[in-house]
Amino acid sequence: MAIPEEDVARVRASTDIVALISEHAALKRQGTRWVGLCPFHQEKTPSFSVNAEMGVFHCFGCQRSGDAITFVRDVEHVDFVEAVRRLADRAGVTITEDVAVSAERQRRAPLYDVMAKAVDFYHERLLSAPDAGPARDYLRSRGYDGEVVRRFTLGWAPDDWDTLAKHLKVPERVLVDSGLGFVNRRGRQQDAFRARVIFPIFDPSGKAIALGGRVLPSPAGSNGTGVGPKYKNSQDGPIYAKRRTLYGLNWAKHDVVASGEVIVCEGYTDVIAFFLAGLPRAVATCGTALGEEHFRLLRNFARRVVLAYDADAAGEAGASRVYEWERHHEVDVAVAALPPGRDPADLARSDPDALRQAIAGARPFLEFRVQRVLGGADLRSAEGRAKAAEAALEAVVEHPNELVRDPYIMLVADRCRIDPGSLRELAARIAERPAGEHRDGGRRGPRAEAPPPEDEDRVAPPEAYGDPAARPGLEALRLAVHQPELVAHRLEAVLFPEALQRAAFEALADADDLHDAIETAEHDDPRVAGLLRRLAVEEPAADADDVVMTLVRHASRRALAEVEAQARLAPESVAEIAPVTARVRYDLSELDEPERCVQAAERLLAWLVGRGESQNE
Ligand SMILES: [Zn+2]
Numbered sequence: 131m132a133i134p135e136e137d138v139a140r141v142r143a144s145t146d147i148v149a150l151i152s153e154h155a156a157l158k159r160q161g162t163r164w165v166g167l168c169p170f171h172q173e174k175t176p177s178f179s180v181n182a183e184m185g186v187f188h189c190f191g192c193q194r195s196g197d198a199i200t201f202v203r204d205v206e207h208v209d210f211v212e213a214v215r216r217l218a219d220r221a222g223v224t225i226t227e228d229v230a231v232s233a234e235r236q237r238r239a240p241l242y243d244v245m246a247k248a249v250d251f252y253h254e255r256l257l258s259a260p261d262a263g264p265a266r267d268y269l270r271s272r273g274y275d276g277e278v279v280r281r282f283t284l285g286w287a288p289d290d291w292d293t294l295a296k297h298l299k300v301p302e303r304v305l306v307d308s309g310l311g312f313v314n315r316r317g318r319q320q321d322a323f324r325a326r327v328i329f330p331i332f333d334p335s336g337k338a339i340a341l342g343g344r345v346l347p348s349p350a351g352s353n354g355t356g357v358g359p360k361y362k363n364s365q366d367g368p369i370y371a372k373r374r375t376l377y378g379l380n381w382a383k384h385d386v387v388a389s390g391e392v393i394v395c396e397g398y399t400d401v402i403a404f405f406l407a408g409l410p411r412a413v414a415t416c417g418t419a420l421g422e423e424h425f426r427l428l429r430n431f432a433r434r435v436v437l438a439y440d441a442d443a444a445g446e447a448g449a450s451r452v453y454e455w456e457r458h459h460e461v462d463v464a465v466a467a468l469p470p471g472r473d474p475a476d477l478a479r480s481d482p483d484a485l486r487q488a489i490a491g492a493r494p495f496l497e498f499r500v501q502r503v504l505g506g507a508d509l510r511s512a513e514g515r516a517k518a519a520e521a522a523l524e525a526v527v528e529h530p531n532e533l534v535r536d537p538y539i540m541l542v543a544d545r546c547r548i549d550p551g552s553l554r555e556l557a558a559r560i561a562e563r564p565a566g567e568h569r570d571g572g573r574r575g576p577r578a579e580a581p582p583p584e585d586e587d588r589v590a591p592p593e594a595y596g597d598p599a600a601r602p603g604l605e606a607l608r609l610a611v612h613q614p615e616l617v618a619h620r621l622e623a624v625l626f627p628e629a630l631q632r633a634a635f636e637a638l639a640d641a642d643d644l645h646d647a648i649e650t651a652e653h654d655d656p657r658v659a660g661l662l663r664r665l666a667v668e669e670p671a672a673d674a675d676d677v678v679m680t681l682v683r684h685a686s687r688r689a690l691a692e693v694e695a696q697a698r699l700a701p702e703s704v705a706e707i708a709p710v711t712a713r714v715r716y717d718l719s720e721l722d723e724p725e726r727c728v729q730a731a732e733r734l735l736a737w738l739v740g741r742g743e744s745q746n747e
Contacts, residue, residue, distance in 0.1 A: 137225045144221035145198040148182045170194045179667035188667045195663035241308045241369045245338040248310050249330040252285025262286040268346050285328035295319035309364035329398040332380040340364035363417040374423040376413040385411040391434040403478030407485045429459040436492045438466040449528045465498035467491045499525040515546040527561040602680040603631040608670040616674040624742045625681040633658045682731045
């Protein structure tokens with residue numbers, strides 16, 4: 131059952147978050163906040179903060195944040211609905227069934243039905259239809275016997291325009307919303323899948339929600355019409371969203387929970403290969419890259435994620451995103467040691483033992499990256515070793531935790547025969563490079579400062595906090611959260627160069643209040659929600675006028691530098707640009723004049739906004 135938004139809001143509003151959290155942690159009043167030892171991680175000095183008025187908490191140690199509902203969910207390990215129910219009981223609030231939610235369920239029910247019928251239809255075709263012969267041959271050649279075909283409900287979509295549509299006989303809306311077909315220009319219903327082996331995709335509970343289709347490798351399976359790309363997936367629709375669907379999770383979940391590990395691979399046949407090799411805990415994304423929502427789903431099942439991509443694909447996985455997922459979802463990401471150039475599907479057929487070993491020997495993501503650099507380097511000459519060490523350190527410094535980084539610096543030192551001390555210095559220099567981003571908390575002093583012992587499980591705060599240049603933006607956001615009347619009308623998104631800060635500002639600007647902003651952000655980008663909660667337990671320290679002036683000054687200087695750089699590339703435009711740059715320079719100097727700075731800032735802001743709009747056209 132789903133709970134209506136108004137009821138969730140009433141439950142939240144009726145809950146005294148300080149009283150609630152006090153049942154799990156001792157809180158002391160400090161200014162407008164309450165602080166105490168974090169109930170979610172081990173610590174000796176309090177870094178857990180609660181803002182009672184706004185009903186949110188944030189831990190500066192483990193970065194957990196949320197409201198009363200997430201607190202109950204995380205402390206008592208229940209789902210959202212159950213957490214709301216418990217709080218409702220506690221606060222004496224009655225929850226009603228949501229009419230809109232039931233209407234939505236009624237819209238989806240026929241889609242699930244029709245999808246189940248389509249899966250059966252295609253499955254039967256594969257098992258017995260004469261035209262499915264080439265598909266059966268192909269699957270047999272991949273090592274799939276009848277048992278495998280039944281277990282994964284594989285199917286065959288015949289090489290025809292509308293076999294399924296004719297069989298289903300459903301209204302247009304249902305056919306289209308389910309992704310099973312469409313209506314062509316002549317107004318006739320047509321199938322979405324044609325001449326393809328069908329891999330039905332199920333939700334974790336086992337309900338079919340979409341199809342994946344693969345063409346047969348040889349022309350045997352088709353007469354050359356309507357073939358298209360090798361793999362094709364259902365479009366997103368009311369019952370299917372690629373970004374939060376993992377193929378195979380319905381079959382894998384028991385073994386995933388039992389083993390605490392999930393294998394993530396690239397394709398449907400890879401998933402099946404792992405099952406055949408005796409590792410029934412593999413899942414695959416459905417025609418999209420592994421992302422935030424996949425992790426949110428996986429973390430409910432396992433704490434260890436093994437990427438079983440081929441080595442190049444794994445090497446290209448964005449490191450900063452992986453570390454962010456590890457931190458945010460408290461999972462470990464490892465990379466399977468697959469032999470170069472082999473994918474799980476062909477390895478499972480030729481050498482299932484090697485596949486099992488690749489999973490057993492999976493290495494932490496950072497180790498995989500460092501070994502990959504060193505493995506590809508020429509370590510025979512001093513020059514080669516120096517180059518390899520620098521390249522390896524570039525990977526090492528991306529990790530947010532110093533206590534993780536250091537052993538890898540030792541490893542690089544050992545392999546490249548370079549003194550660890552000089553490598554640490556080199557690593558610090560690499561970390562300072564602008565492109566390398568700052569990973570340690572600027573608020574907690576320079577990187578070289580050893581963290582206090584109780585900080586062992588601390589990880590870096592969000593990027594937005596790492597960079598001293600980001601401070602004016604953070605101050606402005608803090609004011610926008612706590613004293614919007616002072617700044618709201620004087621801030622614009624263009625003033626926030628840092629993406630996370632800009633997103634937080636936009637969330638605040640678009641929302642009625644902080645809760646609304648956090649909730650929306652929770653869907654779009656949980657990092658933004660985390661930043662907003664953190665800001666809510668902090669107090670503004672700077673003067674609103676100073677903050678606005680500083681942001682306008684910085685943004686104007688950046689924009690001026692861009693305009694001038696463009697002028698250098700296109701000298702013919704100088705005459706056009708000169709009056710603009712002259713006016714901006716004049717206004718920038720006016721920012722230092724106490725009587726005229728407000729007007730100058732307004733003019734600069736108008737220019738920045740106008741510029742941003744013309745660039746977006
Ligand atoms: Zn904590």
